[in-house]
Amino acid sequence: MGKEKMRIGLLASLAGALLAYLIGSGTASGQESMQYFTSWGSVGETLTVMVINAVVMFCTFMAYTYAGRHGTSDLAGVCEFYCGKVVGKLFTAFAWIFNTCCFFFMISGFGSTLNQQWGLPLWAGYLIAVALAVGTAVMGLQGIVNIIGKIGPVVVTFLFLLGVIAAFRFFPHIPDGIVLIKSGQVELLQAGANPVLAGLSFGGCSILLVAAYMASIGKELVAYKKKYTIILCAIGALAITVTVGILGLCHLGNVEQSATAAIPNLLIANDIFGVASSILGPVFAIIILLSIYSTFCPMLWTCVSTIIKDEKSFKYKLTCILSGVGVFIVDLFIPYETLVNVIMTYCGYTGSVVFIVLTIRWIMVSRKDKLATASRKVELS
Numbered sequence: 001m002g003k004e005k006m007r008i009g010l011l012a013s014l015a016g017a018l019l020a021y022l023i024g025s026g027t028a029s030g031q032e033s034m035q036y037f038t039s040w041g042s043v044g045e046t047l048t049v050m051v052i053n054a055v056v057m058f059c060t061f062m063a064y065t066y067a068g069r070h071g072t073s074d075l076a077g078v079c080e081f082y083c084g085k086v087v088g089k090l091f092t093a094f095a096w097i098f099n100t101c102c103f104f105f106m107i108s109g110f111g112s113t114l115n116q117q118w119g120l121p122l123w124a125g126y127l128i129a130v131a132l133a134v135g136t137a138v139m140g141l142q143g144i145v146n147i148i149g150k151i152g153p154v155v156v157t158f159l160f161l162l163g164v165i166a167a168f169r170f171f172p173h174i175p176d177g178i179v180l181i182k183s184g185q186v187e188l189l190q191a192g193a194n195p196v197l198a199g200l201s202f203g204g205c206s207i208l209l210v211a212a213y214m215a216s217i218g219k220e221l222v223a224y225k226k227k228y229t230i231i232l233c234a235i236g237a238l239a240i241t242v243t244v245g246i247l248g249l250c251h252l253g254n255v256e257q258s259a260t261a262a263i264p265n266l267l268i269a270n271d272i273f274g275v276a277s278s279i280l281g282p283v284f285a286i287i288i289l290l291s292i293y294s295t296f297c298p299m300l301w302t303c304v305s306t307i308i309k310d311e312k313s314f315k316y317k318l319t320c321i322l323s324g325v326g327v328f329i330v331d332l333f334i335p336y337e338t339l340v341n342v343i344m345t346y347c348g349y350t351g352s353v354v355f356i357v358l359t360i361r362w363i364m365v366s367r368k369d370k371l372a373t374a375s376r377k378v379e380l381s
Helices: 009-022 025-029 031-035 043-068 075-083 085-118 122-139 142-149 152-182 196-208 212-220 224-250 264-306 314-333 334-379
Strands: none
Touching: 009 122, 009 152, 009 212, 009 224, 025 031, 025 085, 025 224, 025 264, 031 142, 031 196, 031 224, 031 264, 031 334, 043 075, 043 196, 043 212, 043 224, 043 334, 075 085, 075 212, 075 334, 085 122, 085 196, 085 264, 085 314, 085 334, 122 264, 152 224, 152 264, 196 212, 196 224, 196 334, 212 224, 224 264, 264 314
């Protein structure tokens, strides 16, 4: 275990990159807030989802970094480290499927944002999104993706401030929102059969996106004190959970209007900005678009490069193009909200299995390592 101290700037940089990985169209748009938190029509159940999600994320992040300290750098490596090669390959296959499915609703979220803010037809928004994704993947412009990925902390900060400001306006109306949902006057898509499963599902989706990053961070932090790893994992888990949870309660206080929007966060932003919404509304919409772009580009690259390793080959480029066309066609017929609900919910359940398995094995392996270390110290003495 390392003993070095870490500069605050480095810790902030690592945390910012983690948040960039965690943010996608669901978080930035507000659909996750609506389906995982608002839909229960209860403050208590919303808090239940928040607590479970935070625990799932924190424990799995810790498991990832611990495996990273032992030389792993991706989800397959982490799963093989804890569970063996067979299970590792199974989880790798599922991660590819999940990544592919997420690409569908990322493209849809991009188009829905353009439609809600500027009135652009959905098909045109999808076409622009697919063109950007395919163009970036084909050209290999990873530098652009990495630069735009740095807006992650900006988006989280903006969303958090939006939630805090909106709370003053909408929290007093939460009782009205509860009545509307419980009475059936407003119906929302729910991600999960109950708040416990919703918390597991939300956390399960989040942890699948950051396995490689957290494992690599584990390698980088070997020389530093363990407390910095704990702080980093806690920041990642709490920042997303608290931000999305607060916005979920804001939507509960504005549920009659939020329920009608594909991008509910944008609706709230335009509402609270008032006369300045003509300027700040589009700015927020652009932030959402950039956050989605920084997510769906590496997703397409990952989906295709996993199968075709040579990025310069005609086969790779053709597959990128055909994948984009396929997603465009599917998104034309399935609403954004439905895509988020189905993909996030069921993939999240499988992700929660990853959490349970890895957390148990992390506790077992780390305890075994501690005992082995203690035994060696006794022998040396």
